[in-house]
Amino acid sequence: AQTVTQSQPEMSVQEAETVTLSCTYDTSESDYYLFWYKQPPSRQMILVIRQEAYKQQNATENRFSVNFQKAAKSFSLKISDSQLGDAAMYFCAWAYNNNDMRFGAGTRLTVKP
Amino acid sequence: GAVVSQHPSWVICKSGTSVKIECRSLDFQATTMFWYRQFPKQSLMLMATSNEGSKATYEQGVEKDKFLINHASLTLSTLTVTSAHPEDSSFYICSARLGLAENPYEQYFGPGTRLTVT
Numbered sequence: 001a002q003t004v005t006q007s008q009p010e011m012s013v014q015e016a017e018t019v020t021l022s023c024t025y026d027t028s029e030s031d032y033y034l035f036w037y038k039q040p041p042s043r044q045m046i047l048v049i050r051q052e053a054y055k056q057q058n059a060t061e062n063r064f065s066v067n068f069q070k071a072a073k074s075f076s077l078k079i080s081d082s083q084l085g086d087a088a089m090y091f092c093a094w095a096y097n098n099n100d101m102r103f104g105a106g107t108r109l110t111v112k113p
Numbered sequence: 114g115a116v117v118s119q120h121p122s123w124v125i126c127k128s129g130t131s132v133k134i135e136c137r138s139l140d141f142q143a144t145t146m147f148w149y150r151q152f153p154k155q156s157l158m159l160m161a162t163s164n165e166g167s168k169a170t171y172e173q174g175v176e177k178d179k180f181l182i183n184h185a186s187l188t189l190s191t192l193t194v195t196s197a198h199p200e201d202s203s204f205y206i207c208s209a210r211l212g213l214a215e216n217p218y219e220q221y222f223g224p225g226t227r228l229t230v231t
Binding site: 032033035037042043044045046047050091095096097100101103104105106 | 147151155156157159162204206208216217218219220221222224225
């Protein structure tokens with residue numbers, strides 16, 4: 001069974017500092033996609049970053065970057081120079097072929113001013 | 114681009130009545146749409162996958178006769194909660210998949226619908 005695990009229910013970071021959110025997944029597939037979604041209080045799901053499993057290079061989007069370790073089945077999200085607007089629930093997700101997307105339980109990120 | 118809308122954003126209905134939620138892809142055609150349910154402080158739980166012109170595929174434990182899904186066009190999917198009860202109160206989110214060759218599995222999410230059944 002494909003599962004996505006986020007072991008940190010809550011995380012806190014000081015404004016302007018860096019924080020890393022963890023995600024591991026379990027799959028026997030070799031070609032798949034991984035995503036980090038942000039859900040602010042408005043509850044609108046917003047894509048933060050996407051990683052194709054066949055790409056060895058870690059994806060980067062401005063202050064957001066991932067550490068993708070395929071062998072370890074790990075996909076962590078690093079947020080640099082944290083801003084107050086980064087406060088939200090963050091969901092790690094996995095998708096393969098035409099199957100649905102599997103989500104982790106989420107990590108609630110608090111940013112302290 | 115890739116905007117998904119939901120209507121209504123918030124609805125209150127009486128127990129025993131039915132309520133319809135619409136999900137539209139505004140600027141693209143979506144062959145596949147998904148319906149999720151989210152309880153407070155929890156993750157998204159997939160209810161069903163909807164393909165245009167065919168019957169929806171429901172996840173185990175989701176009552177297909179209670180949660181009717183219709184994907185009549187490439188831009189519209191509807192979820193009808195029939196004979197709603199208070200336990201159906203939840204946040205319902207739809208998403209749509211573009212299915213581009215360079216990005217085949219990303220889903221674009223609607224803003225969600227909060228259903229309260231009294």
